[in-house]
Amino acid sequence: MSKKIVIFDTTLRDGEQAPGASLSAQEKLEVAHQLVRLGVDVIEAGFPISSLGDFDSVEQIARKVKGATICGLARSLNKDIEAAANALKPAKRKRIHVFLATSKIHMKYKLKKAESEILKIAESAVKYARKFSADVQFSPEDASRTERDFLYRVIERVIKAGATTVNIPDTVGFAQPDEFGGLIQAIINNVPNVNKAVIAVHCHNDLGLAVANSLAAIHSGAGQVECTINGIGERAGNAALEEIVLSMRTRKDHFENIYTDINTKEIYKTSRLVSKLTGFVVAPNKAIVGGNAFRHESGIHQDGVLKKRQTYEIISPEDVGFYGEGLVLGKHSGRHALSQRLEQIGFKLNKVQLQNAFIRFKELADKKKEVFEEDLMSIVEEQMKDVPEVWSLVGLDFCGGIGVEPKATLWLKKSEKIFKKTSSGDGPVDACYKAIEKITGIKAKLLDYSIQAITRGKDALGEVNVKLKINQEEIVARAASTDIIEASAKAYLKGINMVLFKAKKAKLIRL
Numbered sequence: 391m392s393k394k395i396v397i398f399d400t401t402l403r404d405g406e407q408a409p410g411a412s413l414s415a416q417e418k419l420e421v422a423h424q425l426v427r428l429g430v431d432v433i434e435a436g437f438p439i440s441s442l443g444d445f446d447s448v449e450q451i452a453r454k455v456k457g458a459t460i461c462g463l464a465r466s467l468n469k470d471i472e473a474a475a476n477a478l479k480p481a482k483r484k485r486i487h488v489f490l491a492t493s494k495i496h497m498k499y500k501l502k503k504a505e506s507e508i509l510k511i512a513e514s515a516v517k518y519a520r521k522f523s524a525d526v527q528f529s530p531e532d533a534s535r536t537e538r539d540f541l542y543r544v545i546e547r548v549i550k551a552g553a554t555t556v557n558i559p560d561t562v563g564f565a566q567p568d569e570f571g572g573l574i575q576a577i578i579n580n581v582p583n584v585n586k587a588v589i590a591v592h593c594h595n596d597l598g599l600a601v602a603n604s605l606a607a608i609h610s611g612a613g614q615v616e617c618t619i620n621g622i623g624e625r626a627g628n629a630a631l632e633e634i635v636l637s638m639r640t641r642k643d644h645f646e647n648i649y650t651d652i653n654t655k656e657i658y659k660t661s662r663l664v665s666k667l668t669g670f671v672v673a674p675n676k677a678i679v680g681g682n683a684f685r686h687e688s689g690i691h692q693d694g695v696l697k698k699r700q701t702y703e704i705i706s707p708e709d710v711g712f713y714g715e716g717l718v719l720g721k722h723s724g725r726h727a728l729s730q731r732l733e734q735i736g737f738k739l740n741k742v743q744l745q746n747a748f749i750r751f752k753e754l755a756d757k758k759k760e761v762f763e764e765d766l767m768s769i770v771e772e773q774m775k776d777v778p779e780v781w782s783l784v785g786l787d788f789c790g791g792i793g794v795e796p797k798a799t800l801w802l803k804k805s806e807k808i809f810k811k812t813s814s815g816d817g818p819v820d821a822c823y824k825a826i827e828k829i830t831g832i833k834a835k836l837l838d839y840s841i842q843a844i845t846r847g848k849d850a851l852g853e854v855n856v857k858l859k860i861n862q863e864e865i866v867a868r869a870a871s872t873d874i875i876e877a878s879a880k881a882y883l884k885g886i887n888m889v890l891f892k893a894k895k896a897k898l899i900r901l
């Protein structure tokens with residue numbers, strides 16, 4: 391009989407703990423909806439006690455997102471468990487995830503508690519969580535560095551107390567695949583009541599082994615795997631969902647009789663969404679979702695692929711929702727063709743969004759001979775973001791060069807009025823940003839800036855990601871254009887518009 395591996399996604403909790411990856415409640419909701427389309431079983435939406443913002447965001451996801459179990463994290467403290475229970479109240483299916491460190495180093499230095507105390511705290515935390523939810527997960531933090539016999543005792547005790555899932559974290563990414571697989575096997579062999587709970591794994595990537603360790607654990611009998619989109623997470627990150635799922639799917643001969651409910655065709659879109667909202671650019675050589683994952687450069691490889699695709703391709707790009715760099719549409723394509731192509735790649739736009747996307751598409755097709763799928767995605771993502779353009783860019787002129795002072799003149803529109811300012815700066819981008827500041831009167835600190843070509847060729851769209859700090863708020867924004875200075879200005883303006891929109895929603899200002 392086939393066994394289902396439960397996919398527990400922690401992009402919104404552990405993933406969001408990655409330095410610099412903070413998401414707004416609205417963005418988390420958007421990701422949660424996409425995770426449901428992707429088919430994950432459990433969404434760890436946040437750590438409700440950690441901040442009011444986290445509490446509200448878990449509550450909102452619990453209220454609005456249907457189709458997956460919504461989970462909230464809690465330390466083994468009553469106040470944490472209550473916060474998680476309250477935030478999860480509206481969820482149709484909910485899970486409380488309690489954790490407590492069990493390794494010697496954590497017990498001695500961090501918790502300053504003896505084994506006997508840890509056992510009692512873990513037991514009573516699980517019992518308390520069970521008062522609020524029938525689905526309770528317990529994690530012995532730093533399990534891979536915990537004394538084996540003590541770990542077995544902890545697991546037995548929490549299962550007896552009512553834990554329905556016991557998660558084995560490799561918290562510091564210390565384990566090696568054969569060792570970690572062996573640990574899961576040993577737990578299954580040595581914990582007497584182990585069959586009363588699902589054994590899960592949660593691996594970090596400090597040594598680059600998170601996916602390998604997770605797969606070794608699945609091979610040894612783990613029933614749930616915890617992972618994040620694009621592998622984002624604390625320090626070097628968590629195990630990447632797309633890599634784990636595609637390994638199991640591609641190597642059915644190795645992972646016999648197991649399956650997941652993931653709709654792999656949603657992988658690429660989910661990866662892009664998370665990248666866009668966090669501002670974490672996916673490395674070109676990243677497995678499954680990197681820009682080069684399906685590119686064949688060497689002549690021998692290209693020849694092989696043309697003769698038989700499987701010579702050098704073990705996954706077909708369409709299976710992960712990536713339709714390659716094939717020519718999608720050209721200058722003469724009409725609205726109907728655009729809408730059909732967009733539907734094919736999974737975007738359903740309303741009339742207004744389609745009209746705006748069509749205008750952008752025509753502008754782009756005029757500049758670029760060929761419009762690829764990635765270009766279309768970038769255009770559509772812009773249209774789907776429901777942030778009104780308070781300030782829009784209507785004109786841009788810049789100059790610079792060796793020995794020439796960089797200067798930019800910008801024309802911005804607000805409520806049908808055009809404003810123009812010129813500024814110099816350290817480079818054309820800096821000059822643009824200074825001119826924007828002069829016009830809008832909004833001071834933004836540029837925390838991060840990156841640029842990437844979406845497709846190849848001299849006429850490729852350049853996609854700029856910026857992270858801004860405006861007042862106390864950090865905002866990530868992205869914009870694309872064939873002109874990188876224009877993309878830079880648009881991304882910056884988008885960040886400003888996002889802050890203004892949020893402030894308006896919070897009734898702090900009138901736009």
Ligand code: KIV
Pocket residue numbers: 404489529531532557559560561562592594
């Ligand atoms: O890495 C870890 O140990 C965790 C736990 C809270 C599961 O994230």
Ligand code: ZN
Pocket residue numbers: 404559561592594624
């Ligand atoms: Zn973790």
